[in-house]
Amino acid sequence: MSFEYVIKDSLGIHARPAGLVVAEAKKYQSAVTVEAKGKKADAKRIFAVMSLGVKCGDTVIVTCEGADAEAAYVGMKAVIESNL
Amino acid sequence: MTEYCGKSVFEGIAVGKLKIVRHDDAVAVREQGTPEEERNKFYAAREKAVAELQALYQQAVSSVGESEAEIFSMHAMMTEDADLEDAVLAKIDAGEPAAQAAEEAGFELSQAFIRMDDEYMRARAVDVIDVAKRLGGYILGKKEEEIVLDEPSILASSDFTPSEVVRLDKGKVLGFVTTFGSETSHTAILARTLALPSVVNIRDSIDMPFDGKMCIVDGFSGKVIVEPDEQTLSLYLKKKTETDAARERRQALVGKKSITQDGREVHIYCNVGNSEDVKAALQNDGEGVGLFRSEFLYLESEDYPSEEKQYMEYSRAAKLLEGRLLVIRTMDIGADKQASYFKLPREENPALGLRSVRICMERPQILYTQLRAIYRASADGNVAAMVPMIISVKEVRWVREMAEKVRADLKKEGLAFNEKMQIGIMIETPAAALIADELAKEADFFSIGSNDLIQYTLAADRQNQALEKFVDTHHKAILRLIRYAADCAHAEGKWIGICGELARDLSLTAFFAACGIDELSVSPPYVLPLREKLLSVNASQTDLSEYIK
Numbered sequence: 001m002s003f004e005y006v007i008k009d010s011l012g013i014h015a016r017p018a019g020l021v022v023a024e025a026k027k028y029q030s031a032v033t034v035e036a037k038g039k040k041a042d043a044k045r046i047f048a049v050m051s052l053g054v055k056c057g058d059t060v061i062v063t064c065e066g067a068d069a070e071a072a073y074v075g076m077k078a079v080i081e082s083n084l
Numbered sequence: 085m086t087e088y089c090g091k092s093v094f095e096g097i098a099v100g101k102l103k104i105v106r107h108d109d110a111v112a113v114r115e116q117g118t119p120e121e122e123r124n125k126f127y128a129a130r131e132k133a134v135a136e137l138q139a140l141y142q143q144a145v146s147s148v149g150e151s152e153a154e155i156f157s158m159h160a161m162m163t164e165d166a167d168l169e170d171a172v173l174a175k176i177d178a179g180e181p182a183a184q185a186a187e188e189a190g191f192e193l194s195q196a197f198i199r200m201d202d203e204y205m206r207a208r209a210v211d212v213i214d215v216a217k218r219l220g221g222y223i224l225g226k227k228e229e230e231i232v233l234d235e236p237s238i239l240a241s242s243d244f245t246p247s248e249v250v251r252l253d254k255g256k257v258l259g260f261v262t263t264f265g266s267e268t269s270h271t272a273i274l275a276r277t278l279a280l281p282s283v284v285n286i287r288d289s290i291d292m293p294f295d296g297k298m299c300i301v302d303g304f305s306g307k308v309i310v311e312p313d314e315q316t317l318s319l320y321l322k323k324k325t326e327t328d329a330a331r332e333r334r335q336a337l338v339g340k341k342s343i344t345q346d347g348r349e350v351h352i353y354c355n356v357g358n359s360e361d362v363k364a365a366l367q368n369d370g371e372g373v374g375l376f377r378s379e380f381l382y383l384e385s386e387d388y389p390s391e392e393k394q395y396m397e398y399s400r401a402a403k404l405l406e407g408r409l410l411v412i413r414t415m416d417i418g419a420d421k422q423a424s425y426f427k428l429p430r431e432e433n434p435a436l437g438l439r440s441v442r443i444c445m446e447r448p449q450i451l452y453t454q455l456r457a458i459y460r461a462s463a464d465g466n467v468a469a470m471v472p473m474i475i476s477v478k479e480v481r482w483v484r485e486m487a488e489k490v491r492a493d494l495k496k497e498g499l500a501f502n503e504k505m506q507i508g509i510m511i512e513t514p515a516a517a518l519i520a521d522e523l524a525k526e527a528d529f530f531s532i533g534s535n536d537l538i539q540y541t542l543a544a545d546r547q548n549q550a551l552e553k554f555v556d557t558h559h560k561a562i563l564r565l566i567r568y569a570a571d572c573a574h575a576e577g578k579w580i581g582i583c584g585e586l587a588r589d590l591s592l593t594a595f596f597a598a599c600g601i602d603e604l605s606v607s608p609p610y611v612l613p614l615r616e617k618l619l620s621v622n623a624s625q626t627d628l629s630e631y632i633k
Contacts, residue, residue, distance in 0.1 A: 057390035
């Protein structure tokens with residue numbers, strides 16, 4: 001399951017929201033990835049997420065795969081929409 | 085007497101004993117166990133480090149506030165990160181002791197940040213190193229040393245980590261000096277918050293023998309002087325007494341209007357580089373923003389900034405200002421400010437080349453996008469747009485037509501904006517000043533860009549230091565141009581400001597007031613000194629001919 005989202009935060013995925021994204025992803029068993037500008041990162045790894053260098057206006061694709069993918073999809077969507 | 089020079093992050097003078105804080109990089113060699121034992125050391129240390137970070141977070145929330153404290157919950161998350169764990173375990177399995185593995189893995193991860201193109205992200209490399217050092221320390225069983233100050237001191241180090249900074253006894257810190265670190269480092273932010281004269285990035289280390297010696301931090305020039313001779317010391321002590329007294333005196337001017345002896349009000353606005361600087365403008369009692377440089381949006385990205393990104397930034401600034409005026413200068417790229425994706429042709433003479441509005445006229449989409457963002461932000465506050473590098477009426481009309489199209493499109497799309505948003509121009513070429521009578525009919529306001537006006541009028545490159553002695557900023561030619569532009573603006577019922585460095589030249593304040601300049605825009609620390617000066621001048625009794633004849 002995946003969704004696309006255009007980043008609206010003027011600083012992009014900087015330290016604070018990256019932390020929130022990772023904390024949320026860690027709640028699920030499913031594999032969660034964030035993809036931007038052709039690069040993919042494991043959403044449970046903060047260095048990987050920050051290294052994507054996602055900026056305001058960039059599109060990210062979030063994919064959830066696994067047993068609780070549906071719950072992960074809802075959770076990730078909520079965190080990203082309200083913080084980025 | 086030894087002198088160092090760096091970037092000042094807070095203006096003022098500090099005099100006191102120097103305390104050098106060393107970060108020992110050498111990891112003590114301890115007995116090394118089997119990889120299995122080293123792994124266990126790593127996991128045990130990680131648990132303690134995370135617990136400590138959570139405690140630091142709590143401490144920071146109460147001492148510096150929630151938003152500055154978040155760094156520590158970030159660090160906790162970094163400490164537990166799986167990438168760091170993988171890297172450390174791989175090194176342990178390859179036969180390294182755990183502490184060394186942690187520090188090396190941290191260093192390697194930090195390199196990825198140092199290579200990033202965004203300044204904010206580059207600065208995060210320090211965080212990664214901080215995290216790895218703490219881990220290494222716990223593995224070796226040593227706690228991070230707290231900086232203990234017996235008396236008020238000036239602190240010097242390569243750079244300070246956020247955890248050191250938050251635990252400092254703030255009452256005993258007179259100032260900071262760092263070898264590295266930028267104006268956006270944690271040390272710099274704290275120095276500004278606590279109003280401590282500080283100099284960063286001296287690109288040299290202060291040697292240990294200087295520990296405990298007398299030191300001067302000159303936050304005006306960015307100078308740091310260790311073991312000053314008696315003459316220098318007494319000079320600075322005098323300067324410190326004066327600046328401290330002046331600061332206190334000026335604090336009484338906060339919230340007051342800037343009115344000359346004969347009752348003429350001049351607004352004092354601020355020049356800012358981004359929405360974050362707006363906070364500094366407000367802290368220093370700026371009455372608005374007379375120059376919001378939008379270039380950083382273009383300079384720090386790899387491609388033209390999107391409308392959305394620009395809108396967010398302008399809107400944030402407009403909201404912070406709560407109804408005070410925000411003058412956004414449209415893109416001033418070209419000459420000394422280059423962004424590679426613009427792919428501008430190499431020019432023999434870039435200052436006289438394709439820059440600012442000239443680029444926009446060749447590539448209208450750039451201005452269209454920017455004006456859309458500015459117009460949309462005009463719904464969120466008191467916003468105006470200002471166009472640089474004007475030399476004729478033609479450009480102003482072109483911009484106005486573009487603005488009309490933007491308004492029509494926004495209306496069609498049902499987006500909110502202020503129909504009557506002012507569109508002003510910069511007077512920064514002799515051509516614009518000399519046809520100010522015609523331009524005043526087309527523009528809603530003028531703002532004198534004195535830096536460029538001086539360079540173009542005197543035909544002297546402002547980046548060429550060898551020309552300094554030829555550049556007389558009080559040259560009659562310049563003052564006559566300013567006065568003429570002011571007269572023309574007023575004849576059409578328009579207002580005129582000055583946003584270049586000349587605005588804060590206190591020896592010209594009386595002249596500006598006498599010309600009827602309506603607004604002076606300066607960097608935030610100069611607001612109160614300028615207000616103090618304005619309160620003392622008498623515009624009607626100032627003899628203009630003294631300046632221009």
